[in-house]
Amino acid sequence: MSLDAVLSRIDSDLDASLDRLMELLRIPSISTDPAYKDQCDRAADWLVADLKSLGVAAGKRETPGHPMVVGHVEGDGPHLLFYGHYDVQPVDPLNLWNRDPFDPEIQDxxxxxxxxxRGAADDKGQLMTFVEACRAWKAVNGTLPCRITFFFEGEEESGSPSLVPFMKENAEELKADLALICDTGLFDSRVPAITTMLRGLLGEELTITAASKDLHSGMFGGPAINPIRVLSKIIASLHDENGRITVPNFYDGVPEISEEQKEQWSGLGFDARSFLGGVDLSEAAGEKDFSALEQIWSRPTCEVNGIIGGYTGDGFKTVLPSQASAKISFRLVGDQDPLEIRENFRAMVKGMVPPDCSVEFKAHGASRAGAFDTSDPAFEAARRALSDEWPDEAAFIGCGGSIPIAGHFARLLDVTPMLIGFGKDDDQIHSPNEKYDVESFHKGTRSWARVLAALSE
Amino acid sequence: MSLDAVLSRIDSDLDASLDRLMELLRIPSISTDPAYKDQCDRAADWLVADLKSLGVAAGKRETPGHPMVVGHVEGDGPHLLFYGHYDVQPVDPLNLWNRDPFDPEIQDxxxxxxxxxRGAADDKGQLMTFVEACRAWKAVNGTLPCRITFFFEGEEESGSPSLVPFMKENAEELKADLALICDTGLFDSRVPAITTMLRGLLGEELTITAASKDLHSGMFGGPAINPIRVLSKIIASLHDENGRITVPNFYDGVPEISEEQKEQWSGLGFDARSFLGGVDLSEAAGEKDFSALEQIWSRPTCEVNGIIGGYTGDGFKTVLPSQASAKISFRLVGDQDPLEIRENFRAMVKGMVPPDCSVEFKAHGASRAGAFDTSDPAFEAARRALSDEWPDEAAFIGCGGSIPIAGHFARLLDVTPMLIGFGKDDDQIHSPNEKYDVESFHKGTRSWARVLAALSE
Structure with missing residues (x-):
């Protein structure tokens, strides 16, 4: 095996590997919208064919939702599993995109x-960094460096309803020595990272219904209760004046941040002003007495992700709507129990619903936070390998997002997850004009070659 | 002149007059949506042609918005002006309609x-009751009973931007002895009404902007401020725990309800339970210490007519939106000054906008409340004429809605407005499945024949 030859091959093959990524990006595999079901299927087929071209025994595996892609290649040394997802977020508001989200382009x-x-960074571009590293390895060495299982999901952006059942049913097949997951970011553009703490996520949708139909506010305004006002009051009461969440027992299981950890994090030199300044904000608006980095990596949140009610078109309509609804999510840390929080949240909301109104809830996923064991020497080996590729030393970091798959590997299969990714803060994932730096893609692919070399030594 | 012959003619011509109304209802003249501009034009043309068929010298009069229709017929006796509007409300949410809103049908x-x-009750059906009464009169008598000016507007549902300028420019032409307006309702199905008090209306749209783009709540949730939360807090603070509106000086100019008026209204036997029960509500949710009828007829309100922000499609998206907006309207009474209230509302909202957020306002109309002089003997004559047609005596009543045109006639032209209409509480105007009872249409037409006879005597 020659790592240098593999890295050279990655460099010389960059244009072709970008072309392959563009093909995958052209498939609008939006998992959350049933209208795109066939497109999710197409993306899975594309990946199966691509893995087969690497000599991987790959197949599409049906689920009640979108299919999984699983592939195996035999080899000596450790058994690594690589996870990524081929589905993408919806694209609205479409008018804020500067071009068709599914007509990708390399831009200077x-x-x-x-x-x-759409999907350039989350997660097709990241997923392909690993596949391209394997392709280069195979081209140079004729085989892959060790036994590898590829595991691609198509429901990550819609709560992964089929994931846990599939992992349980196929536990033996998916059991590996280490699960590599590429769905996280760099610490900054010079500092690569292995993410070892992730927040959990609880999603809730609530709909308040008042009158049985929309009313005319001239005729009924006054005596008829307005569900938008009811909903606004509920939302306004979810935080106190210090930014703390008011759901009863919400902070049960939230760990104190140790002085040691605070010190390590402040040593990273995170610049909150420039992080927030990138999106035209200036100050951390979350919980009082916590820094922006502490708020993102180690504190739970409650956010309203969407709200709608009444007339929202152009002009004006003096309607008193019958219904109003909101999508609310909680980011969780430590040992917070999403199911208990769901129950307490719903009870709290029910207690605020006035006479003549009713509330309906819809669950949208519930995952615990994760903090992963880094005692396996593979972590230090991977950290050194990443440090060789990037300007500065790699760091073990926290992450504000939720990657439930990491917890599933640890809990369901007893496989240690290792989260390495190359996204940047300004990638605009889940937003219009999503992008992935060519540098992230190129150096990301090189990084995986280095990590594969380090782990299979 | 023979009133009985006219009434008989109305009865025998009912099917044909319904057919004519259906033609007008098939024109989707939604004034608030620019996509329907041509359709508003078509509705105006249809009315011009129909008036001409009655021998009225009618024409379409261009404005910067949708055209007015004005027609004159000479005659002896008083000069009456009749006002109605040919534009209709938007139809969303379309999925709640049981049939195409613009494919009207007579249903048992x-x-x-x-x-x-759409428009069956508001206002095409009501407008046509007067036109059909004139048609029958002309068929029987060869002429109309007196000098009449017809004045139809196409922007009533979108704030009437062209109305005041048009009335000022054509003041001489529109000056009459009495302005008949058909855009109100019966008191109940047995009791016809002349509406003598109307609430005013102030419409405001506000948009809160936080970050310069939508963010991922995993990456930014915590430190990044959420505009939906900001907006909810603003909305939640617009009322106190007694249902009173908190905008500074809001109640300036709101009159006390006199004991005499309270007595008269309670004598009407209004059944709040059945009024609210018709839309599956049970209790008056407005200001404490006021009855439902007092809340509707004589108290100001503040309502949220629409709200939107973030992801509102199927499924879930953990977005932290950049913007959230709401449409808010105030119903006004007595001497409340809409422009002062607008100023105070905006100042109050600005005071609640936190750092890193901005607010933009858009004005959507501002009209004062009206209470009209009923000392002209024409009011008692019309009241008697209405009483002759319906089972019970006609009443002078208040109305929760806003009909700015009534105030314009009084203030701009010094013409007393007389508001007579035949709508019912369950007509679902501004809502899906709008309807107008055939009885309202038929007896409404007969009512106008009686009123015309009484006023031209």
Whole structure:
């Protein structure tokens, strides 16, 4: 095996590997919208064919939702599993995109070349960094460096309803020595990272119904109760004046941040002003007495992700709507129990619903936070390998997002998850004009070659 | 002149007059949506042609918005002006309609025959009651009973931006002895009404902007401020725990309800339980210490007519939106000054907008409340004429809605407005499945014949 030859091959094959990524990006595999079911299927087929071209015994595996893609290649050394997801977020508001989200393009920007399109960073671009590293390895060495299982999901952006059942049913097949997951980011553009703490996520949708139909506010305004007002009052009461969440017992299981950890994090030199300044904000608006980094990595949140009610078109309509609804999510940390929080949240909301109104809830996923064991020497080996590729030393970091799959590997299969990714803060994932830096893609692919070399030694 | 012959003619011509109304209802003249501009034009053309068929010198009069229709017929006796509007409300949510809103139909229901379709009650059906009364009169007598000006507007549902300028420019032409307006309702199905008090209306749209783009709540949730939360807090603070509106100086100019008026209103036997029960509500949710009828007729309100922000499609998206907006309207009474209230509302909202957020306002109309002089003997004459047609005596009543045109006639032209209409509480105006009872249409037409006879005597 020659790592240098593999890295050279990655460099010389960059254009072709970008072309392959563009093909995958052109498939609008929006998992949350049933209208795109066939497209999710197409993306899975594309991946199966691509893995087969690497000599991987790959197949599409049906689920009640979108299919999984699973592939195996035999080899000596450790058994690594690689996880990524081929589904993408919806694209609305479409009018804020500067081009068709599914007509991707390599663009020259002031900050360098970027791959523009839905899924470029989350997660197709990241997923392909690993596949391309394997392709280069195979081209140079004729085989892959060790036994590898590829595991691609198509429901990550819609709560992964089929994931746990599938993992349980196929536990033997998916059991590996280490699960590599590529769905996280760099610490900053010079510092690569292995993410070892993730927040959990609880999603709730609530709909308040008042009158049995929309009313005319001239005729009924006054005596008829307005569900938007009811909903606004509920939302306004979810935080106190210090930014703390008011759901009863919400902070049960939230760990104190140790002085040691605070010190390590403040040593990272995170610049909150520039992080927030990138999106035209200036100050951390979350819980009082916590820094922006502490708020993101180690504190739970409650956010309203969407709200709608009444007339929202152009102009004005003096309607008193019958219904109003909101999508609310909680990011969780430590040992917070999403199911208990769901129950307490719903009870609290029910207690605020006035006479003549009713509330309906819809669950949208519930995952616990994760903090992963880094005692396996593979972590230090991977950290060194990443440090070789990037300007500065790699760091073990926390992450504000939720990647439930990491917890599933640990809990369901007793496989240690290792989260390595190359996204940047300004990638605009889940937003219009999502991009992935060509540098992230290129150096990300090189990083995986280095990590594969380090782990299979 | 023979009133009985006119009434008979109305009876025998009912089917044909319904057919004519259906033609007008098929034109989707939604004034608030620019996509329907041509359709508003078509509705105006249809009315011009119909008036001409009655021998009225009618024409379409261009404005910067949708055209007015004005027609004159000479005659002896008083000069009456009749006002109605040919534009209709938008139809969303379309999925709650049981049929195409612009494919109207006569339906047999448990409560009698109804004309189902957008605009059936508001205001095409009501407008045509007067036109059909004139048609029958002309058929029987060869002429109309007195000098009449017809004045139809196409922007009533979108704030009437062209109305005041048009009335000022054409003041001489529109000056009459009395302005008949058909855009109100019966007191109940047995009791016809002349509406003598109307609430004013102030419409405001506000948009809160936080970050310069939508963010991922995993990455930014915590430190990044959420505009939906900001907006909810603003909305939640617009009322106190007694249902009073908290905008500073809001109640300036709100008159006390006199004991005499309270007595008169309670003598009407209004049944709040059955009024609210019709839309599956049970209790008056407005200001404490006021009855439902007092809340509707004589107290100001503040309502949220629409709200939107973030992801509102199927499924879930953990987005932290950049913007959230709401449409808010105030119903005004007495001498409340809409422009002062707008100023105070905006100042109050600005005071609640936290750092890193901005607010933008959009004005949507501002009209004062009206209470009209009923000392002209024409009012008692019209009241008697209405009483002759309906089972019970006609009443002078208040109305929760806003009909700015009434105030314009009084203030701009010094013409006393007389508001007579035949709508019912369950007509679902501004809502899906709008209807107008065939009885309202038929007896409404007969009512106008009686009123014309009484006023031209």
């Amino acid at each position: 920007t002031a900050k360098g070349r970027v791959i523009r399109g | 229901t448990a409560k009698g025959r109804v004309i189902r379709g």
